[in-house]
Amino acid sequence: xxxxxxxxxxxxxxxxxxxxxxxxxxxxxxxxxxxxxxxxxxxxxxxxxxxxxxxxxxxxxxxxxxxxxxxxxxxxxxxxxxxxxxxxxxxxxxxxxxxxxxxxxxxxxxxxxxxxxxxxxxxxxxxxxxxxxxxxxxxxxxxxxxxxxxxxxxxxxxxxxxxxxxxxxxxxxxxxxxxxxxxxxxxxxxxxxxxxxxxxxxxxxxxxxxxxxxxx
Amino acid sequence: xxxxxxxxxxxxxxxxxxxxxxxxxxxxxxxxxxxxxxxxxxxxxxxxxxxxxxxxxxxxxxxxxxxxxxxxxxxxxxxxxxxxxxxxxxxxxxxxxxxxxxxxxxxxxxxxxxxxxxxxxxxxxxxxxxxxxxxxxxxxxxxxxxxxxxxxxxxxxxxxxxxxxxxxxxxxxxxxxxxxxxxxxxxxxxxxxxxxxxxxxxxxxxxxxxxxxxxx
Numbered sequence: 001x002x003x004x005x006x007x008x009x010x011x012x013x014x015x016x017x018x019x020x021x022x023x024x025x026x027x028x029x030x031x032x033x034x035x036x037x038x039x040x041x042x043x044x045x046x047x048x049x050x051x052x053x054x055x056x057x058x059x060x061x062x063x064x065x066x067x068x069x070x071x072x073x074x075x076x077x078x079x080x081x082x083x084x085x086x087x088x089x090x091x092x093x094x095x096x097x098x099x100x101x102x103x104x105x106x107x108x109x110x111x112x113x114x115x116x117x118x119x120x121x122x123x124x125x126x127x128x129x130x131x132x133x134x135x136x137x138x139x140x141x142x143x144x145x146x147x148x149x150x151x152x153x154x155x156x157x158x159x160x161x162x163x164x165x166x167x168x169x170x171x172x173x174x175x176x177x178x179x180x181x182x183x184x185x186x187x188x189x190x191x192x193x194x195x196x197x198x199x200x201x202x203x204x205x206x207x208x209x210x211x212x213x214x215x216x
Numbered sequence: 217x218x219x220x221x222x223x224x225x226x227x228x229x230x231x232x233x234x235x236x237x238x239x240x241x242x243x244x245x246x247x248x249x250x251x252x253x254x255x256x257x258x259x260x261x262x263x264x265x266x267x268x269x270x271x272x273x274x275x276x277x278x279x280x281x282x283x284x285x286x287x288x289x290x291x292x293x294x295x296x297x298x299x300x301x302x303x304x305x306x307x308x309x310x311x312x313x314x315x316x317x318x319x320x321x322x323x324x325x326x327x328x329x330x331x332x333x334x335x336x337x338x339x340x341x342x343x344x345x346x347x348x349x350x351x352x353x354x355x356x357x358x359x360x361x362x363x364x365x366x367x368x369x370x371x372x373x374x375x376x377x378x379x380x381x382x383x384x385x386x387x388x389x390x391x392x393x394x395x396x397x398x399x400x401x402x403x404x405x406x407x408x409x410x411x412x413x414x415x416x417x418x419x420x421x422x423x424x425x426x427x428x429x430x431x432x
Contacts, residue, residue: 008261030246041328043259045224047389080334112257116388118296172332173263 007177009044009121010168011070011099011184017158019186039159039167042115044099050119055212056100058193059117064103065191065211068184069142069199071135071154072097073161074126079174087165090174093126094135096199096207097181103188123179124207131204136160138202140185144195152185154201159183223393225260225337226384227286227315227400233374235402255375255383258331260315266335271428272316274409275333280319281407281427284400285358285415287351287370288313289377290342295390303381306390309342310351312415312423313397319404339395340423347420352376354418356401360411368401370417375399 014020020035027035050056059065076092099121102114135154142150159167164182168174191197193213200206230236230252243251266272275281292308315337318330351370358366375383380398384390407413409429416422 008263010261038329043261043328045226045259045388047224047391112259113254113387118389171329172261173334175263 007075007175007179009049009179009181010174011042011044011181012159012164013040013042013184014186015039015158015164015183016152016186017156020158022186039164041168041171042111044121045116047118048116048121050122050209052122052124052207053209054119054122055210056117056119056122057212059102062102066101066103066188067142067191067197068099068101068188069140069150069152069207070097070099070181070184071095071140071201071205072123073165073180073182075174075176075178075180077176079165079169082165082169084162084166087162087169088129090165090169091129091161092176093128094132094205095126095179096124096140096201096205097179098122098197098199098207098209099181099184100191100209101188103190122207122209124205127204132201135201138204140199140201142185142189142197142199144189144191144197146196146198149189150185150187156185157183223291223391223395225265225395225397226390227258227260227397228375228380229256229258229400230402231255231374231380231399232368232402233372236374238402255380257384257387258327260337261332263334264332264337266338266425268338268340268423269425270335270338271426272333272335272338273428275318278318282317282319282404283358283407283413284315284317284404285356285366285368285423286313286315286397286400287311287356287417287421288339289381289396289398291390291392291394291396293392295381295385298381298385300378300382303378303385304345306381306385307345307377308392309344310348310421311342311395312340312356312417312421313395314338314413314415314423314425315397315400316407316425317404319406338423338425340421343420348417351417354420356415356417358401358405358413358415360405360407360413362412362414365405366401366403372401373399
């Protein structure tokens with residue numbers, strides 16, 4: 001990805017229906033007083049862009065790192081205010097995405113600091129949309145050093161690709177090469193220096209990264 | 217800017233010391249219980265990038281639009297974990313920046329929807345750093361249809377360029393062409409369709425845009 005710094009990466013938070021159910025009581029308190037009714041989004045800027053099979057540096061100063069895996073939608077052409085019905089016409093392919101970040105300490109402030117670590121966003125080789133029509137029947141599995149740590153059946157996504165593209169393309173125009181991470185398991189996976197993280201979605205997609213050790 | 221979609225635009229919120237004083241009682245309540253101790257940042261992604269003398273479309277659906285003006289720092293070379301003392305070595309120039317957005321309704325959720333309107337970020341022609349050493353002695357004035365609506369003495373900036381570059385470059389690496397909007401007057405300026413917005417900083421910098429009318 002480094003060689004073509006053109007697009008934007010938009011990640012969808014809070015799109016795991018099980019996580020939303022667990023957070024109901026928190027959302028009902030002040031200041032929210034209700035669960036979110038629109039997608040909650042965050043960006044991964046260009047300094048975060050990294051690749052499959054590459055390392056992310058252990059953040060020595062904060063001494064903590066977590067990872068989430070998401071199915072990623074790759075936009076194929078300019079996409080502005082589309083409907084759910086036409087949304088997939090704007091998709092070039094699917095990939096897997098790792099979002100490395102500092103553990104989140106609050107739902108209240110935009111977590112720019114935790115989400116914008118250098119090299120903290122990786123993307124697998126993509127597949128065609130037609131190769132992954134059935135993604136909602138599949139389970140996204142994330143393993144650390146060969147041991148499965150998180151199972152995320154994509155049937156648990158509160159909103160799917162079509163709904164998200166309608167919502168997001170009404171907020172901002174998406175361009176060819178932009179990437180949408182459509183949703184992460186509510187609980188991120190805690191990491192240690194030198195961990196190897198492997199995520200797979202059926203036989204279609206695979207992404208692997210390592211945490212390099214030492215101080216930043 | 218459209219022809220070189222390379223950089224990222226990082227905006228610093230809540231950097232007006234007068235605004236921070238006014239918000240003290242709000243920040244002391246739950247969930248914050250204290251004013252922010254670190255810069256509060258947000259991004260303007262590429263779909264927002266627009267130019268001096270160009271129009272921003274009136275958001276017909278929401279039927280409201282506000283603008284803030286900020287001094288913008290243009291990064292001249294890769295800037296990673298620099299100190300305040302060396303920060304200005306990484307700056308190529310200064311410009312004026314307009315951030316058009318929907319009025320903010322909450323301090324609690326990242327306001328991606330309101331901040332990411334297409335074409336909602338404009339930048340003036342730049343000047344050299346040495347041409348604007350005295351910016352803290354100047355007042356940023358924003359006028360609508362020729363009538364001054366906001367006076368923002370830059371002495372009111374809670375953190376200056378050097379402090380912000382130290383803080384932000386420890387959060388994420390900044391690259392040549394990246395832009396930091398270092399701070400807006402706490403209160404944004406409300407707009408109507410067909411308004412002409414002109415911001416000036418002394419004799420050094422000037423930026424003008426119009427709001428085009430009609431529905432989106």
